[in-house]
Amino acid sequence: MKGLETLRVPTELSARVPAEQRGRGRDDVRLMVSRGTEVSHHAFRELPGLLRAGDVLVVNTSATLPAAVDGRLGAERLVVHFSTRGDEGLWAVELRSPDGTGSTLPRAGGPAGAQIRLPGGGLLVPEEPLVRGADRLWWARASVDVPTLMKRYGRPIRYRYTERDQPLAAYQTVFALPVPDGAGSAEMPSAARPFTEALVAGLVCRGVQFAPITLHTGVASAEAHEPPYPERFAVPATTAWLVNAARAHRLAARSVSFRGGGRATGGRIVAVGTTAVRALESAAGPDGVVRAASGWTDLVVTPGRGVRAVDGLLTGLHEPEASHLLMLEAIAGREALASGYAEALRRLYLWHEFGDTHLIPE
Numbered sequence: 311m312k313g314l315e316t317l318r319v320p321t322e323l324s325a326r327v328p329a330e331q332r333g334r335g336r337d338d339v340r341l342m343v344s345r346g347t348e349v350s351h352h353a354f355r356e357l358p359g360l361l362r363a364g365d366v367l368v369v370n371t372s373a374t375l376p377a378a379v380d381g382r383l384g385a386e387r388l389v390v391h392f393s394t395r396g397d398e399g400l401w402a403v404e405l406r407s408p409d410g411t412g413s414t415l416p417r418a419g420g421p422a423g424a425q426i427r428l429p430g431g432g433l434l435v436p437e438e439p440l441v442r443g444a445d446r447l448w449w450a451r452a453s454v455d456v457p458t459l460m461k462r463y464g465r466p467i468r469y470r471y472t473e474r475d476q477p478l479a480a481y482q483t484v485f486a487l488p489v490p491d492g493a494g495s496a497e498m499p500s501a502a503r504p505f506t507e508a509l510v511a512g513l514v515c516r517g518v519q520f521a522p523i524t525l526h527t528g529v530a531s532a533e534a535h536e537p538p539y540p541e542r543f544a545v546p547a548t549t550a551w552l553v554n555a556a557r558a559h560r561l562a563a564r565s566v567s568f569r570g571g572g573r574a575t576g577g578r579i580v581a582v583g584t585t586a587v588r589a590l591e592s593a594a595g596p597d598g599v600v601r602a603a604s605g606w607t608d609l610v611v612t613p614g615r616g617v618r619a620v621d622g623l624l625t626g627l628h629e630p631e632a633s634h635l636l637m638l639e640a641i642a643g644r645e646a647l648a649s650g651y652a653e654a655l656r657r658l659y660l661w662h663e664f665g666d667t668h669l670i671p672e
Contacts, residue, residue, distance in 0.1 A: 323660055324660070324661050338353075341353060343360060343668075358516040363518070365577065367513070369485045370499040372527065373489070374496075378465050379465075381428050383425075389406045390405060394528040395456070400450065402450075419446060430463065434452045435451050458492070460492075484507060496529045497528075499527060499586075500583070500664075501583030523549055523589040527585055550602050554600055579622070594618040598618040611640050622672045623668075627666060
């Protein structure tokens with residue numbers, strides 16, 4: 311992407327610990343706001359003042375799983391990242407090699423038929439790659455109940471830029487809702503991490519509405535920056551109704567304002583995180599109308615495809631090579647995105663799941 315492919319994020323700008331261990335709380339992070347190529351800088355706790363009554367925040371309620379489990383293949387030590395629950399008892403898994411510091415290094419998947427020993431005496435048997443020709447994620451079958459295994463022996467997936475292990479609570483958002491079957495996200499839907507109960511209350515008092523979706527995120531390709539794989543999602547009927555009603559109200563208010571003047575109104579649909587964009591856009595028709603939907607989505611939002619239901623996005627800061635930037639470009643535009651990221655680097659914003667945030671309001 312022109313203007314971004316030359317950017318390099320220094321390692322010292324990786325957020326190494328959660329915000330509450332650096333400052334006063336989860337919301338003690340910075341918030342960059344991009345309106346076209348104009349950029350302003352705020353504290354995240356100022357978010358209520360940056361939104362309008364009637365705006366809708368679409369939030370992901372998927373809970374983060376302790377998806378990293380130790381294993382052995384013969385004498386080889388492995389770390390299994392349980393990515394996505396499939397059908398008929400299968401799980402998409404990523405096999406990694408421990409690096410001796412609590413994090414992991416990439417490793418080829420498989421081989422097919424291998425018997426990977428799990429804690430407690432269970433076995434994991436890789437069957438085939440998730441995508442033909444790719445070797446990172448494999449479909450595998452476990453001899454034990456995987457949610458129970460993770461609950462007993464698992465820990466959150468940790469990447470090398472972080473300083474140390476953190477408890478699972480550090481990877482849960484205020485919107486996370488555990489579900490009876492134990493499904494959840496292999497990696498935290500991190501855009502929502504800075505929200506606190508007090509901040510949510512302040513947004514509600516401001517007249518901002520919340521619309522829940524669920525998208526269980528799989529394991530990202532930290533090294534290769536591959537496009538996202540299919541993931542399970544659900545957009546409930548109540549969320550579809552709320553989004554459609556807000557958009558209809560906004561269009562009507564725009565028409566009145568165009569004829570007679572007046573101030574800007576709410577009704578903007580602002581997705582909290584790329585997962586919320588993917589889920590909502592998967593449920594939106596070509597006319598922009600959102601309908602209740604659930605199942606698997608393989609949608610990849612690009613500038614060519616564009617967005618139909620989403621007006622804005624609240625997200626973290628992504629690596630310049632990350633496929634998520636195509637989604638951001640679809641919402642913000644190439645020039646605005648490049649301008650914002652250059653400013654974030656200049657102002658020493660922090661990257662990754664414990665880092666600072668970026669609001670593209672419309």
